[in-house]
Amino acid sequence: MLILTRKMGEVITIGDDIKVIVLDIKGRHVRVGVEAPRQTKVYREEIYQMIKDQNQASSQSHFNHIDDILTNFKGIIKST
Amino acid sequence: MKIRTSRFGEIDIDESKIIEMRTGILGFNKLNRFIMLIHEEGSPFYWFQSLDEGSIAFITINPFLIKSDYDPEVDDHTIEMLEIEKEEDIELMAILTVRSDPARMTANLRAPLVINKQKKLASQVILEDEQYPVQYSIS
Numbered sequence: 001m002l003i004l005t006r007k008m009g010e011v012i013t014i015g016d017d018i019k020v021i022v023l024d025i026k027g028r029h030v031r032v033g034v035e036a037p038r039q040t041k042v043y044r045e046e047i048y049q050m051i052k053d054q055n056q057a058s059s060q061s062h063f064n065h066i067d068d069i070l071t072n073f074k075g076i077i078k079s080t
Numbered sequence: 081m082k083i084r085t086s087r088f089g090e091i092d093i094d095e096s097k098i099i100e101m102r103t104g105i106l107g108f109n110k111l112n113r114f115i116m117l118i119h120e121e122g123s124p125f126y127w128f129q130s131l132d133e134g135s136i137a138f139i140t141i142n143p144f145l146i147k148s149d150y151d152p153e154v155d156d157h158t159i160e161m162l163e164i165e166k167e168e169d170i171e172l173m174a175i176l177t178v179r180s181d182p183a184r185m186t187a188n189l190r191a192p193l194v195i196n197k198q199k200k201l202a203s204q205v206i207l208e209d210e211q212y213p214v215q216y217s218i219s
Contacts, residue, residue: 038157038160039103051188052106052107054175055175055188059108061139061176070178
């Protein structure tokens, strides 16, 4: 891992089009600004990991009896 | 176009219905093309079937059917990326996780699929709004 020391207001450039800016440092909190192209999604690691794990779990919803579950379930859903 | 899938065997796809991911489903970023297949006639459930990897399909539902006051804010970047021109172009789908105990079925309301119905472009969007859970119980 590349480790860099930066002061408030200083910037890290990644490739041609990603910039990470240290906006503010207060105690144990660092405010960071990220400029990236639209197609590059920027997330907090925790939420990224949470969604990724959930997608993984969802993709494995392939039980033999999934048809029964889904068929039974549709009666329960309250249409609005 | 014929595609081999684990779930449906070989299926014949109407190419005009292929949905292209502008940014992928997280953890499945290499899967760019999907098709929506209804679970069975009259069902609220749709399979979001990968065309790149036949073994991957997600079961989804219109989130408004399970949470009538669902009101996610789709960010401007996504609107632009998916070339959405008007609100009616947008279709939202929540990805479900079906567990062996049906009562524990959940929907991911935090990261819905946002689909431009007209242009068949889609993305999985993580909402900033923390009120929507990743595991919303729908039983």
